[in-house]
Amino acid sequence: MKTALLRPLLEAAAVLLLVLGAARWVTGLFSKRTHLYRATAARQLRLLFWPLLALGAGLSVLPAVAVGEQAASAFEWALTGGFVLFTLLLGGPAALLHLRYWALNHATTLVFQPTENVFEVYEAGQRVPFARRDVARVERVTCRARRTFWAKYDYLRLHLVDGRVITLTSLLTELEPLAIFLRSVPTERRSARWCWV
Template identity: 70%
Template sequence: MKTSFLRPLLEAAVLLMVLLGGLRWVLGLFSRNTHVYQPTAGRQLRLAFWSALALGCGLSVVPAVALKDEPANKLEWVLAAGFGAVVLALGGPALLLHLRYWRLNQATAVVFQPQENRLEVYEAGQRIPFAQRDLRRVERVTCSARHSFWASYDYLRLHLADGRVITLTSLLTNLEPLTQFLRSTPTDRRSVAWCWV
């Protein structure tokens, strides 16, 4: 019973990964280098892959114990629940961050061309008007837990002179080149264990 339930799911996951990898390779042949960064399916998959895989594999133990032919004893339930709790503690925070970042930047696009001294931020298709001289402070927050599932989640906040704050997350792109581009603006760098915005 357990293998008849899990095998189609694993086959579908492998097929989806192969299809997405092939599609990315084919699109990479015909695409040109872009300077527009926005949340894409590939970027989201790259960030959330290991945490989603861990949660999917780890939490499948509890239904497997519940659906097996003979009733499970207490030890099996304790082991399954403990394993599920550990996997949830490891992968859950990364998926929470992913959902939070997606909510913040789902409609955000960044046009970044350092050679042309160009940085533009669009929210829902509308350009947020600001120039580099309008920036009062840049806040760069990175993750100090380098070996966790949420290590690649970080963010950058642009504090403008008029009080507005623009938040750019790692769901858009790698933020380090953008931070280097804004090095003439006072930058506060912090490293925290979990980069919640």
């Protein structure tokens, strides 16, 4: 009974993904490259796909063991607990970083077009008043742990001459082109195991 219902749902999901992927590819051929960067759903899904998959796989074991037809033994509970703990350690840090970055940049819009020398930051629709010459130094932090789910989470902090600090996270876009654009500004580059802001 379960497989009779599950198979058509999986087939429909596969067809839907194929159609959406083809539509995105076709529209990408005819659209102009955007220079406006926000925390879009597509960008968030790209960053969160593997952590959420790991957390879903790990946490789905708990109900299966808890409401099984037979009572689970202590050994089965220990294995389940170990697997859940492992998946929490695997996907949990990326989910926490994502929530932190979203809290920092969910209302941020970055307008960046290096060929036109355009670099503007908007917070909640209001332009943050600064020019490139107002940036005293740049702090670029990347993740040292390359083979983890949180490796793509990094940030860039702009320290302005008036003391303000603007934080731009990888939730908006890839930050390396922006760091290259600001190469004339003194830049402090460092790497951390976990890029918490």
